[in-house]
Amino acid sequence: MYRLSNTVIGFLNLFTLLASIPIIGGGLWMARSSTTCESFLQTPLLVVGFVVLIVSLAGFIGACFHVAWALWVYLVVMLFLIATLMGLTVFGFVVTGPGGGVEVPGRVYKEYHLEKYSPWLTNRIKNPNYWSTIRGCIFSSKTCAKLSIWTPLDYMEKDMSPIQSGCCKPPTACNYNVNVIGSSAQDPDCYRWNNAQNLLCYECDSCKAGVLEDIRIDWHKLSVLNIVMLVFLIAIYSIGCCAFQNTKRAETDYPYGENHMKRVRPRWDYYWWRWWHDKRHQLY
Numbered sequence: 001m002y003r004l005s006n007t008v009i010g011f012l013n014l015f016t017l018l019a020s021i022p023i024i025g026g027g028l029w030m031a032r033s034s035t036t037c038e039s040f041l042q043t044p045l046l047v048v049g050f051v052v053l054i055v056s057l058a059g060f061i062g063a064c065f066h067v068a069w070a071l072w073v074y075l076v077v078m079l080f081l082i083a084t085l086m087g088l089t090v091f092g093f094v095v096t097g098p099g100g101g102v103e104v105p106g107r108v109y110k111e112y113h114l115e116k117y118s119p120w121l122t123n124r125i126k127n128p129n130y131w132s133t134i135r136g137c138i139f140s141s142k143t144c145a146k147l148s149i150w151t152p153l154d155y156m157e158k159d160m161s162p163i164q165s166g167c168c169k170p171p172t173a174c175n176y177n178v179n180v181i182g183s184s185a186q187d188p189d190c191y192r193w194n195n196a197q198n199l200l201c202y203e204c205d206s207c208k209a210g211v212l213e214d215i216r217i218d219w220h221k222l223s224v225l226n227i228v229m230l231v232f233l234i235a236i237y238s239i240g241c242c243a244f245q246n247t248k249r250a251e252t253d254y255p256y257g258e259n260h261m262k263r264v265r266p267r268w269d270y271y272w273w274r275w276w277h278d279k280r281h282q283l284y
Contacts (some may be wrong), residue, residue: 008035020038089223092226095118096118101162108160138202161210162217167204173187188205
């Protein structure tokens, strides 16, 4: 009969099998969308969706139909998934650790500086090809268009997203008074700013820092989800090991708990005792 571990892992894998469908659908939708600024999530999302689909299918078939090789493949891939997810989680925490905004006196919003982030993220965002894609994405999303109707009072009282703070305005410390320009050193981003709506501060380091802050926030959320998934996968893996043992036992065609002993060869003293017993009966 079916063991409890086989039934449980069968239901769990059926659930994850169905859950992989919206994951794959979301990845395909993101791949076709031209307005999302987080295109770097498309490939990992699709890979995770397809891997979960295949692994869950193998686990479901192996547990419910006692297919030992399917469960063996399931356990190997699941172990690889757990190790990969653990590595990505640690990597995410290490890479996204540095960063954060700086308070601006008299303002609600914060400003962001590129040198505060990890070298790995900084080098990636400075790549011209990568930044060109992100820049076009921000411009297409009309993120800065929302600030075009703000009054000076709004800049004093309202908050901004990291991208709005870095890409849609010059640094607050910039001074564009003609009598002051050249008299003291200013942030290089002050000279990169342009009032044209297609330029603004898109080439500023503060804009790149704002994007990294958004990525940093998203990665922290993803890391929390990864931890939850790790606990879930380790629990399923443990149950899967029990299901694999039960499947191997079921392949012997004996019900669980039945005595499998065959007729064994008697010891030497049995024959001696039989000989002595027969002789005694012959004498008497």
